[in-house]
Amino acid sequence: MTTLFRAEHLRTATPALVDPFGRRIDYLRLSVTDRCDLRCVYCMAERQTFLPKSEVLSIEELARLSRAFIGLGTRRLRLTGGEPLVRKGFMDLVCELSRHLADGSLQDLTLTTNGTQLAAHAEALAWLGVRRVNVSLDTLDPDAYRRITRGGDLARVFDGLAAARAAGLAVKINTVALKSDNAHELQDMVAWAHGLGMEITLIETMPLGEIEADRTDQFLSLEQVREAMGRRWILKPLMKRTGGPARYVRVEETGGTLGFITPLSHGFCEACNRVRVTCKGELFLCLGQEDRADLRPLLRDHPHDDAPLIDGIREAIGRKPKGHDFRVARNGDGSTVMRPMSMTGG
Template sequence: MIDSCGRDITYLRLSVTDRCNLRCVYCMGDDPLPLAHSEVLRIEELVRISRCFIRLGIRKLRITGGEPLVRKGIMELFDQLGEEVALGRLAELTMTTNGLRLAEVAGRLRAAGLRRVNVSLDTLDPGLFRRITRWGEVERVIDGIAAAKDAGLQVKINVVLQKGVNEDGLDALIAWAGAQGHDMTLIEAMPLGSLAGLRADQFLSVEKMRKDLASRWTLLPCDHRTDGPASFYRVAETGGRLGFIAAISQCFCAACNRVRMTCTGGVSWCLGQESSLELRDLIRSTEDDGPMERALLAGVAAKPAGHRFAVGIAGAACSDGQRSRMNRMGG
């Protein structure tokens, strides 16, 4: 799948549900209206679409949500997609999770073929964690991370930077992640979801945070790379790796190699763009994958050169539709 800019599209982020057992303030409302079950793709449909993407050149597939581990039948999906890894047709199968249910399934995930998981964890402070997530217990997340490590899964911690909220706790997170052997990535908040009107005075850039952290930690250049946009440094004091994703302040679109699909089958070529191809009705109307493959190959030409995110103008980068679907897209 080569887009109009000549980029080789090899990475699919696949949302499997709009539902979540947390209500993080920058992602979901406190009482979102869930999609009807008939609107969400069935497990067999997710497998079918994933295999179509794999035939067209997708090599890395990340399962997202909402929270993927609340999806009924999710282990069946991991088992079937894990077969693609075992057969060499998929290079990597991974997941982003909030970690609340990770302890229950870590061993099964490893057996299914996962080797890495990303866990969202914005603070170690129990009170602040409850405020950010509205009711979450950080101890359960930490237990889930420990279970994943014990099962042989590599864990990366994702932290969304929130000015005036969690920046003072980053030192504790860096020290803890380093001691546990987990990489950690700091991510700029994007003007999506409840942050659609993100103002300049609310925005915390990773460059500013990097300079601040460098006054207390020794950050050494590191050539470690993933399929994502993070730039990594080695923290000399802990030996761990610390990544920075500058989604807004330093656009990384030129090297973008990914597409996303919502849990309803809407393919988005860019996170800053509405879904541009709907697959649900197409696959429910025929057992022939040919039309789906042709639609994907034609649609990839619509992938924009870059996003249009902006900070400082309320709502400038995000329509009402995008604000309501972040929990369906998976970021």
């Protein structure tokens, strides 16, 4: 059975995924690896333990899993990590998924990256049909970047951004707001991004995983940030939606788009249309909940039959919760979810 026929068969033979609250689930964030070439202080421990290869889905399994979701109505697919571009065979996966862009069964294929490997892959990504990338970047100061990422080289990210823009990729910068590390330069980052024609989204630090830092010290409310920016700029609310949790404004003075993701100060669950699958095949129904479905046995125990996999996905979606339980406690870490963000996928 060809890939095209298989995708078309699934699309016509199975109805779309709808959760218990009537939300149509058409957006998949798929982690291809838990590994990363950086060690950002808010994301993972300095000496992070990674999964053995046997527990990680192969490129072929990731492609098969994606086909099943596409057949069940997924129209947006974001590839994440860890850092997806460090995964061996990653571009083969993009090539396979690009076929679904060509036949119209997939509307949008994107990735989230830290940008360090982007210079080497931007042109090929654009050629395969990727139209935009999200680049995680929390500072424009080389010393601060080195400290936040535990040794990263900011120049490599700038090279990646230049390559992406030259290849015709739309770039959105994702910046985690950190009270002690970058609060003073968030407005400068917005002006910089807009000056280069890039969108930027600010994100509150999320209580995911065990890290050395105290999350109480890191947390910065974006309500306060937005209020301060409103004293400098005119922020015009937009109806723009990209399938994610951000709420957008137009900065009148720069002409650029600015997003806010506020899991702690203001929930974003009411219109949630997405689920996440980790690189080991665990389907998480909510970023801030531990309920999951293990899809890896359904892939490996039934290598030539997708029916059990489809049934497993459907059963899990039937348990999708209404919203997350994120909080930052005042007695230390305050994490409600112990798995690291690098495991879940961004």
